[in-house]
């Protein structure tokens with residue numbers, strides 16, 4: 001159990017680049033343990049680039065940032081897998097291995113992150129599948145599941161190592177409204193049990209139904225609803 005009260009994410013004077021282009025600059029915010037925060041902004045405004053920086057897929061070149069107590073400034077490449085064990089990442093396009101069963105998809109991640117004991121692996125897989133309401137799906141192939149069920153498996157996979165925060169990039173993007181709502185309810189349950197969530201979304205219906213703090217990428221900056229008021233009308 002982590003009793004630390006330091007923020008799960010903390011950014012100071014961060015700039016984010018793609019190639020030589022500055023995408024966002026002067027980014028400052030913290031996300032506390034157990035917070036649920038949306039990340040919004042027009043297409044191309046920098047949401048994915050910001051998330052990629054936080055899970056160390058893009059290097060942090062300017063400013064300082066910590067995620068799950070890892071200092072991202074000059075984080076050595078060999079430290080990245082250790083950071084990834086403390087966080088969960090959920091993409092829009094599920095990125096499941098389609099030639100393997102659900103159980104194999106999950107055990108692949110556990111083995112890759114250092115789990116060796118077969119009975120512990122089995123137990124952890126069954127715990128996370130139960131958590132997402134798909135305990136009967138272990139032996140199914142991903143293509144035998146609906147889109148919403150596949151997304152639940154991706155969420156189960158992200159939960160395997162008990163992350164302190166989930167980074168989710170448009171997790172409801174390809175799902176119909178009812179299914180998306182079920183995914184949001186699952187996120188709320190996960191969040192209520194103490195995992196922080198930063199979720200990029202274009203879905204304003206969801207934001208209205210489940211209101212939370214919002215970070216908004218606009219004009220190369222990140223606005224924070226905790227600090228200043230801004231509108232979310234008509235998309236952005």
Ligand SMILES: Nc1ncnc2c1ncn2[C@@H]1O[C@H](COP(=O)(O)OP(=O)(O)OP(=O)(O)O)[C@@H](O)[C@H]1O
Pocket residue numbers: 018019023041042043044045046047048049050217
């Ligand atoms: N791999 C890359 N190489 C160069 N430029 C990139 C790369 N990925 C993104 N960009 C550029 O960075 C800017 C921000 O893109 P990003 O994907 O972060 O936006 P976004 O807000 O997530 O958009 P969307 O809502 O469409 O996912 C865009 O101008 C994009 O063209």
